[in-house]
Amino acid sequence: MTLQGAQVVVIGGSSGIGLATAKLARQAGANITIASRSPDKLTQAQRQLGEVRMVPADITNEADVGQIFEGLSRVDHVVVAAGTILNGRIVDNDLATLRRIIDERIWGVTYVVRHAAPKMSQGSMTFTSGGLSSRPRLGTAMLTTALAGVEAMTPALALELAPVRVNTVTPGLIDTPLLNNTYGAERDTIIQNRAAVLPGKRVGTAVEVAQAMLMLMTNEYMTGEVLHIDGGSRFV
Numbered sequence: 001m002t003l004q005g006a007q008v009v010v011i012g013g014s015s016g017i018g019l020a021t022a023k024l025a026r027q028a029g030a031n032i033t034i035a036s037r038s039p040d041k042l043t044q045a046q047r048q049l050g051e052v053r054m055v056p057a058d059i060t061n062e063a064d065v066g067q068i069f070e071g072l073s074r075v076d077h078v079v080v081a082a083g084t085i086l087n088g089r090i091v092d093n094d095l096a097t098l099r100r101i102i103d104e105r106i107w108g109v110t111y112v113v114r115h116a117a118p119k120m121s122q123g124s125m126t127f128t129s130g131g132l133s134s135r136p137r138l139g140t141a142m143l144t145t146a147l148a149g150v151e152a153m154t155p156a157l158a159l160e161l162a163p164v165r166v167n168t169v170t171p172g173l174i175d176t177p178l179l180n181n182t183y184g185a186e187r188d189t190i191i192q193n194r195a196a197v198l199p200g201k202r203v204g205t206a207v208e209v210a211q212a213m214l215m216l217m218t219n220e221y222m223t224g225e226v227l228h229i230d231g232g233s234r235f236v
Contacts, residue, residue: 001218004029006123007075008217009068011059011112012082014041016176017128020210021079022049028214035059035068036082059083059108060100062115069115076123077217078116080109083128085182087139098142105146106153113157120164124223126216127154129170131230151226158224165223167216172230173203199232 008025012018013034022045026032032052036042042054057064059082069075083104086097109127116125132140133147151168158166173179173194179187195202212229216222228234 001220002029003077003214003218006030006077006217007033007072008077008079009033009035009072009075009116010079010081011035011057011065011068011108012080012128014038014045016081016178017171017174017206017209017213018079018081019045019048020206021081021213022052024207024210024214025077025217026050026052030077033068033072059111060103062111065108065111066115069119072119074121075116075119078112078120078123078125079213079217080112080125080127081213082108085130085143085178087143089139090141093142101142101146105143106149109150109153113161117161117164120161122163124165124167124217125157125161126213127166127168129168129226131170131172131228131233133170135234154226155224162223165216165220167222167224168226169209169212169216170226170228170230171204171209172198172228172233174206174209175203176206194233197236199236202231204229204231 008030010018010022013022014036022032022034035055035057037058039056055068057068086101127150129147129150132144133151136144154168183190191203209229
């Protein structure tokens with residue numbers, strides 16, 4: 001399958017993995033819509049991407065998600081790369097934060113499916129999970145639950161939405177602006193410590209994950225899969 005002339009929607013497309021995916025898809029000839037909560041980041045992304053459609057939207061708000069797809073007569077591929085990293089013990093964290101995790105990862109995907117699917121006759125949806133889905137750490141119980149939920153939804157939605165294909169990419173530690181936002185001054189130490197134990201002695205890049213996203217868009221025999229792009233981190 002070629003992406004030439006395809007309508008590709010990237011939610012969370014203003015930075016990191018989403019932006020890298022939008023860039024590669026645009027280079028392959030796709031028409032791009034990017035959505036993000038931050039209008040400023042969307043504007044910055046547009047300077048890198050060129051002519052793309054931009055929609056300010058919060059994935060936890062169904063009306064916002066509906067606006068992303070309104071005005072598109074058809075959709076060929078959807079990528080969901082939105083979602084912050086919110087952690088904290090369940091007994092200590094406030095309920096609003098815990099709910100936000102589920103709203104972003106589970107309800108956000110649900111809203112996307114409900115609004116994108118009616119405009120799709122084929123093509124693909126690709127979601128994003130994370131390594132915590134199978135290797136939780138202290139204080140990540142709710143995030144682990146949400147990420148694992150996305151992976152569990154994937155094969156079920158592949159059956160439900162067929163012939164539209166549904167897959168999920170599960171990245172390991174990837175060097176994106178999200179690390180700065182999440183870990184601040186500890187970012188470099190976290191990257192160095194993780195790189196030291198990985199087989200390749202480095203963490204991943206947004207482009208490497210984006211390459212996997214494009215493979216899932218264009219490989220018409222891939223559906224219901226959870227693809228790990230983690231540098232072997234599950235095994236060390």
